[in-house]
Amino acid sequence: MPSPAPLGSVAGHRIERPVAEEPGRDGPTAEERQPGSGHPPGAGSPAAPDRGVVTLPAPRDPAASVVMLAWRSPLVVASLRAVAAAGAGHPFEVVVVLNGAAPEIIDLVTGSVVGARIVSSPVNLGFSGGCYRGARAARGGHLVFLNDDTEVQAGWLDALLDTVEGDGSIGAVGSRLLFDDGTIQEAGAVLLRDASTMTVGRGEPDVAGTYLERRDVDYCSAAALLVRRSAWEAVGGFDDRYFPAYYEDVDLCLSIREAGLRVVYEPRSRVVHHESATLDSAYKTFVHGRMRDRFREKWAGHLGLYVEGDPWSPATVERAVRRAAGTTG
Amino acid sequence: MFAGASKPGAPGPSPGGGPGVSGAVAGYRATEAEAVLAARSEELTDRLSEVRALQADLALKEAWAAHLQGELDRAQAEIERLLSVQARAVELEAELRATRARASYRLVDRVGRWLDAIPGAPRVRRWASHRTARG
DSSP states (O other), rough: OOOOOOOGGTSOOBBBBBBOTTSSOOOHHHHHHHHTTTTTTTTTTTTTTOOOOEEEEOOSSSSSSEEEHHHHHHTTHHHHHHHHHHHHHOOEEEEEEEEEEEEEEHHHHHHHHHSSSEEEEESHHHHHHHHHHHHHHOSEEEEEETTTTEOOOTHHHHHHHHHTOOOOTTTEEEEEEETTTTTTTEOEEEEESSSEEEEEETOOOTTTTTSSEEEEEEOOOOOOOEEEEHHHHHHHHOOSOOOOSSSHHHHHHHHHHTTTOOEEEEEEEEEEEEOOOOOHHHHHHHHHHHHHHHHHHHTTTTTGSSOOOOTHHHHHHHHHHHHHHHOOO | OOTTTTTTTTTOOTTTOTTTHHHHHHHHHHHHHHHHHHHHHHHHHHHHHHHHHHHHHHHHHHHHHHHHHHHHHHHHHHHHHHHHHHHHHHHHHHHHHHHHHHHHHHHHHHHHHHHHHSOOOOOOOOOOOOHHHHH
C-alpha cells in the first residue's frame, strides 16, 4: 500500500536515465543490496540471484514503451533482465515507475538498471495511477504494460507489435501467460454478466494445439498487455477509481471495445507470470470484491450483453469465449 | 527546477511590446512563460494525483478497518454465544450427574427393601440420602 513517508532525493520527481555507479562493471546483486530479503532460489524460482547491471535499450524513436511499476518486489530487476535478454526486432524503451517504492527497491533499480527511463512518485498511485505516470513519460507509439514479477520469453514483444501493427482495428493485445511450472495461466479472459471474470486455459498444459490461435477476447490481463497509444488516449487510460488494483484491465479493455477497437489474445507472445503474493489473501479478496463492485456499478448498463451462468462451469466459459471471439451471437 | 518561475519581480513583456522590448524578445518571453506554466501544470497534476491516491488509500483502509470491525463483532458475538452454550452445557452436566446419583440411590434403596423382605437375605447398606433422612 502507499508509503506516504518521504523517500529522500527522488521524492516526487522524475529521475531521467539513472546510471549505475560504474556502468560497464557488475553492480551489486539483489542479495547484496537486500541481505536476507531475497526469495529462496529453486527450480523455476523467480528469485534466481541477479548478477550485474541490466542494460536496456534506449533508442531515439521507440516503437514501443514497456512500462513496469516497481513497488516492493525485488523481482523487478529479474523481470527487467528478462526484457533485456529477450530483446526485440522493433526498437523499444523501458519506463520504470517507482510507485511509492520502498527505499531498498529504489536503490536496487537505480543501482542495477541502465538505459531505462525512470519516473517516480513518493506515494503509491495504485496500478492505474502508476501506469498513467509511466505512460506520460513514454515515447513509444505503443504502450506495453508488464508486471514486475514476469519473465518474458524470446519474441514476446515482436509478437505483440506485429499483431497490433498488422491490423488497425486492434486496440490492445495480451500475451499468453504461463505459470512457473509451464502450465497456462491465461490465454485471454472473459467477462460474465455478474461481473465475474474467468481466465481461459488456466492450469492446462502448454502444448501445441492448446489455445494457439489468436482470437478476440473480452480482456487480457495487464500483467503483459500492449495498448495502442491512440486507443489509450481515446479512452483516457486506466481508470484510477480502481485503486489500488484489480479490474482496471477489464475496464480498459471494455472501454477500448466500446471505442470500436478490438482486444485480442496473441499466443506467440509468451510471458511467465510469477503472480507474487504481495498481499495477504483476506485483504486481496476484500480489495478484489470492492473493485468488482465499482466495475459493476460503472458498467451496469452494459453487463447485460455478457453471458450469464456459473463462472466455474466450463460450458459457461466456453459460451463466453465464443461470444467474445464473435463466433456466436 | 523551473527556470524563471520563481522570479515574481522579473520584468515581463509590457502590453503592446513596450519601449525597449523587441517583438522577438516578447515572443521568447511568452514562449518561456508558456513552458513554465506547462511544467508547473504538470507538476501540480502530479501532486494532485498523489493526493487523490492518498485519499483513495485512506478510504480503502477505512473500509478495510470497518470490514475487520464487522468481522470482529461477528466473532465476538459468536464467542458469547459459544460461552453461553458452554455454560448451559455445564449446567446440564451437573443436572445429569445429580439425576444419575438420585437414580442410583433409588435403585439401591429399592433393592435393599426387596432384600429386607426376604428372610435370610444379606443386608444391603442403605446410603441413599433421602432414605437416611427418613431413618
